[in-house]
Each structure stands twice: as C-alpha cells, then as structure tokens.
Amino acid sequence: MSRDSCEHCGKPAVVHDVIIKGGERREVHLCAEHAKAAGYAVPSAAPIAALLGPGVAVPPSAPRSASSLPTACPGCGLSFNQFRQTGVLGCPQCYDAFGTPLASLIEKAQMGGLNHVGKTPRRGGGGIDMQLLRQRLARELEEAVAAEQYERAAKLRDRLLSLKPTEPRSGTV
C-alpha cells in the first residue's frame, strides 16, 4: 500500500498515522474526507473542499435528464416537481420515494442535519442510531478543537462520555 494514497478510496492521503495494537504495527493513510469520517483532525493544508462544512462545496449539477428525477410517490401520487413548488410533501412515503434529491434538500434546510437522534415513539419506530450519534459527536469534537472552540469541545466531550454503551430505548427526551 502506497503511503501517498488513501487506503479507502485511492485519493491523495493527507493524514498519516501509525497504530500499534497487540504488538502489531499498522500504518494508516487517509484522504481528507475519510480522515474526517474516522475522527481525525484534518490538517489546514488539506484540499479546500474537505475543510468546508457539508453542502458548502457542491459540484456543478449534473445535466438534468428525465430519468434522474424521482418518479411520483407511490403512496400519494405527488411528483417531486410539485413538492419543489409548494415545499410540502404529500405523505410519509414521500420521504423514501424522493430519495437522494430530497435528502440533499433536507440537509441544506437543516443546516447539515442528516439523521434523527432525538425522541422515538414508545411503540414501533425503532431505537436511536447510537453509532451515528457517537460518530457525529466525535467529528464535531475534532472540529471544535481544531477551531479552538474549547468550551463547545468540552460540552461535546461530556456528551460523548455520557453516552452509555447500551442505552435502554426510552420514549422520553
């Protein structure tokens, strides 16, 4: 494995680490994106796109073709265009039917928020994805430290520490 390329995607590596565990030595080489995802602080000399928050650096939109737009929602018949005009969805199934384009809009509207980490209904609904929450907090902690926002970093660290390994699913906030 070359030390110049990211071990996940082959892009130029900007973060290099050596992990020694159980007597074994392993080198880690990651591009800015995968380093960020793994919780490493990205060096400020990394490519600019890696330093900007989600949704800030956007590649030019691909040429529109009819097949790239989601079809109408099977639950209520609403088309994605109709939704774009009114800003209002037709039924709960629209969230799945409109897939990635809707996800991008939601991410933008929710200032980067991607996944629900709050209350869940007592019956059905499933548990909070603790793994996602932990990852997100770890990422934000790195970013806060890198930006010298130590108070915010401390709060994030406390929140991370307070997450028990297996939190019982409860319906309360």
Add this chain to the structure above:
Amino acid sequence: MLSSGPWLQPNGPDCDVVASSRVRLARNVAGLPFSNRASVAQRLQILALLQRVEFPPELTRGVVWVNLNQATPRERQLLVERHLISRQLAEGDLPRAVAIAEDESVSVMVNEEDHVRLQVVLPGLQLASALERADRIDDAIEASVDFAFNRRYGYLTACPTNVGCGMRLSVMMHLPALRITNEIERVKRAAKELNLVVRGFYGEGSDATGDFFQVSNQTTLGLAERELLEKFQGEVVPLLVSYERHAREVLARQGSVLDDRLHRAVGILRAARLLGTDEAMKLLSRVRLGIHMGRIADVAIDVVNRLLLQVQPAHLQTGLGPAAAAREISGEELREARATLVRTAMAPASST
C-alpha cells in the same frame, strides 16, 4: 371572560423581556396522507382518532374540544388572538379541531399543516418545563395513535423543515427599547446568524405589533430535543435578552427624555376618545416598558397585559356584549369602544 393566558401573566422568569415560552410538537398519523392531500373522509378519521385520546388530566384540566367548522368567524378570531390556534387553522371549512386546556397553557390542533400540532405555553422563560409537559402529552397521544416515523428522519412531517424532532421552541419577546434605539434590524441579522426565525406577534406572516417578536429555532433534525433546548434557552435567548436589557440601560440615561415618551403614552391612553388597534398596541408597549423599568408607578402590569388582549378586534367586539357582538360594528364604533375600554382600565386609582 378574563383570560388566564400564560403570556398575560405578570410574573415568570425574565418576564420583563420574555413574555412567554412555547414548545410545539408536530406529529402525523401513520399510513395516511399529510393534511394537504388528505380527503375529507381521512380528515374526519384523523379527528375521530384524536378525540379518543386521554390527555394527562393534571396537565390539561378542563380540556375542551372546539370544532372549528362549528365556530363563527369571530369565535375563531378569538382563538387566534389568544394564541391558541394559528391563523391557518382558523381559515377554511375542512374538518379540523383544537383541544384546549382551561388555563390555556395547552392547545392541540388537529388537521393543520400536520395532523397534530401540540403546543404548550408558559409565562416567562420556561422552555424546559414547557418541553417536559409537551413530552408527556405527546406520550399520551401516542398511546392510542400510531405516529408516522422512520429511523432515519424521525417524526415525519408535511414540511421537511420540521422533520426529525418536529419541535419548534419559541419565545415571545418584548423588545420596545431595541425598537426605540433603532436596533431591531441588527437583532434580526444576529438572529439569522444564530439560525433563528423571527416572526411577528401572531407567528408566520404577522407584524411585530406592540414590539412583540416571536423568536424560534430553525433546526429540527440532527440534534436531540435536549440539545436543541440547551442551545436555545441556554445561549441564544439570554443573548437576545441581554441586547434588550442593554438598550434599556442606554435609554435610562436619557432621563426625562425617556420619561416624557413613556408618560405621554400613559396620557394618551387615559384621555383619547378614539383608538385603533395598532396605536393602542404601540402605546401599551411603551407603558409596559415603563413599568418594567420602574419609571411608571401608577399603572399595574397585569392591567396592561390584559389590555394587550382586550384591545384586539374580536375580543373588543365580544367585550361589548352579546347584542353588539351579533351585529356588524363600524370601524369608528370600534375605535371609540377601544378608547373607552382603555380609559376605564387605566384610570388613576381613586379611593375605593
């Protein structure tokens, strides 16, 4: 017909600037289209479902259901003026209703933009308590109603701007000093930076009449309710409160220039023969400021707070008695009635 509405209460934490706190949760029934695409039959189905809910009695004492189609336009307007329903719910003729607790701290709208919009309002800055109550009422509703929810996006709402927690935290702030010092635009820009929505007295699409501004969080996805609350109540609101308090300090140094402005407001309210709603709100706002700054001593704060409601058009008309309330009243009659109401309420205390 004295309203005990939370936002009228004369006390509550930081009530000199924060008139009231509101937590609103948006929920939808699983397996049905959102309100805008629901048929009349489906809307009736949703209503029937919600009306079977057993609300926690200690939080919703004396709860009543109001079917909006059975209410007259004036009655609906009364509900809007008391901040119990939105202007959106008041309009139209589709099946919709609202459950209201006697003390008006809780209202549950059915078939507004989302199937269920549950709101808890408390005096002053009390978002944590309001959230705790809203949470319990939410649980009570969920005990008999399946909510539309998925693991990725959380509570599914008609508008993606509400998806996730479906929770809107708001405070009704009274910012008369910032208005006088011409800093409202600056505050609005700061609010935008802080990712907040600033609206008028009656929420979306309304003016900041009486110098009241409704300030809410914008994000509902990616953070848990407690985190949203901590940020909003712990950092954001105190910052805005400090702006208003600082502006009041600046004004205080004006001495008699400020006192003149404040006492002229008292004077007009005690003497005018005709008063429009906007003018009444503007003057009452000054008096409210004066009382909280300790510069007006002979007017009680609860009188002013109650007048803020009683000068509103539907309340004013209703206050004129059933005969008057039944017929059409001219604008001038209303302005005269408003002036009389205010003069009477604010008359200097005589020995009784």
